[in-house]
Amino acid sequence: MFTRRQALLGAAAATMVAGALPKLASAAPVTEAEIAALPRQKITLVAPPFVHAHDQVATSGPKVVEFTMPIEEKKVVIDDEGTEFQAMTFNGSMPGPMMVVHEGDYVELTLINPDTNSMPHNIDFHAATGALGGGALTLINPGEQVKLRFKATRSGTFVYHCAPEGAMIPWHVVSGMSGTIMVLPREGLKNEKGEALRYDKVFYIGENDFYVPRDEEGNYKTYESHGESYADTVQVMRGLIPTHVVFNGAKGALTGDNAMKSKVGETVLIVHSQANRDTRPHLIGGHGDYVWEEGKFANPPAKDLETWFIRGGSAGAALYTFLQPGVYAYVNHNLIEAVELGATAHFVVEGEWNDDLMKQVVAPSPITTN
Numbered sequence: 001m002f003t004r005r006q007a008l009l010g011a012a013a014a015t016m017v018a019g020a021l022p023k024l025a026s027a028a029p030v031t032e033a034e035i036a037a038l039p040r041q042k043i044t045l046v047a048p049p050f051v052h053a054h055d056q057v058a059t060s061g062p063k064v065v066e067f068t069m070p071i072e073e074k075k076v077v078i079d080d081e082g083t084e085f086q087a088m089t090f091n092g093s094m095p096g097p098m099m100v101v102h103e104g105d106y107v108e109l110t111l112i113n114p115d116t117n118s119m120p121h122n123i124d125f126h127a128a129t130g131a132l133g134g135g136a137l138t139l140i141n142p143g144e145q146v147k148l149r150f151k152a153t154r155s156g157t158f159v160y161h162c163a164p165e166g167a168m169i170p171w172h173v174v175s176g177m178s179g180t181i182m183v184l185p186r187e188g189l190k191n192e193k194g195e196a197l198r199y200d201k202v203f204y205i206g207e208n209d210f211y212v213p214r215d216e217e218g219n220y221k222t223y224e225s226h227g228e229s230y231a232d233t234v235q236v237m238r239g240l241i242p243t244h245v246v247f248n249g250a251k252g253a254l255t256g257d258n259a260m261k262s263k264v265g266e267t268v269l270i271v272h273s274q275a276n277r278d279t280r281p282h283l284i285g286g287h288g289d290y291v292w293e294e295g296k297f298a299n300p301p302a303k304d305l306e307t308w309f310i311r312g313g314s315a316g317a318a319l320y321t322f323l324q325p326g327v328y329a330y331v332n333h334n335l336i337e338a339v340e341l342g343a344t345a346h347f348v349v350e351g352e353w354n355d356d357l358m359k360q361v362v363a364p365s366p367i368t369t370n
């Protein structure tokens with residue numbers, strides 16, 4: 001006799017077969033042999049705001065995607081006054097590079113801590129499950145490397161950051177050690193109706209809050225080493241008021257010659273991360289056509305946003321098609337942070353002006369009575 005229960009189980013089995021896609025956390029364990037049989041792809045990471053080439057829609061089944069990231073402790077200049085900062089970086093950039101995979105892929109990261117560094121480091125992927133996001137399995141001293149594999153079971157934009165033990169965690173994060181991984185749905189991005197969305201370009205903007213100590217005269221202090229800067233820096237950190245809030249590691253890193261380029265009619269995906277502190281991106285003169293504020297693609301995007309909210313410890317994504325040429329400031333819309341502390345980037349967009357959308361009907365001229 002065919003029971004209702006069997007019918008339900010049968011339907012569930014049929015759904016699983018039809019789904020056919022990544023075996024997620026609840027499915028039977030995948031064996032090492034099965035993972036070893038998967039195709040592998042080696043990616044060379046690129047410095048933000050650019051992102052390595054990738055397919056938006058997966059062209060095959062799950063694979064193992066290999067990344068290599070050296071960690072680099074170094075001194076960098078973070079503003080146009082020449083302020084020196086004891087940075088800690090993934091791959092030499094702040095933020096670290098964005099990785100892109102598809103849901104169901106395996107991420108295989110070789111993390112390298114060269115012996116020119118002075119501290120232990122690791123990596124906590126918010127996209128990963130277990131062992132402190134991988135942090136417990138990746139702690140390496142200078143002169144060591146480690147290889148971590150995790151399965152990307154949830155789609156979205158997720159922060160990764162260094163999380164060595166205890167009191168060191170916030171210091172490493174606000175010294176620059178964060179980045180983002182974007183896990184795309186295998187079928188690509190969708191709007192709230194399930195229709196496909198595509199982007200022509202993707203830019204990754206990482207926002208950093210820095211806490212640079214000052215001397216008695218109020219000038220920023222410089223230090224010989226990271227260790228020497230630690231005690232003073234923690235004192236500033238405890239005040240919770242950053243001295244700098246910047247995009248891509250320095251004030252002006254994405255303006256002028258380094259402005260991001262686009263064209264009228266082009267659709268741009270802007271991924272924005274903040275590993276430590278809340279922020280609120282806004283594109284002056286534009287909008288977020290579709291915004292995954294929390295960055296998680298299983299949720300339908302919000303539409304037509306003016307400003308969006310990125311929680312500290314997360315990355316979000318906004319899709320926008322440029323409709324007018326010109327220079328667009330992309331800011332953290334706490335405007336004190338944007339203008340005084342540095343959180344401003346520029347998009348330079350080429351193309352034809354649309355008078356229908358906006359026109360200066362009368363140019364500035366003396367006030368008349370009627």
Ligand SMILES: [Cu+2]
Nearest residue numbers: 121122162172
């Ligand atoms: Cu670290």
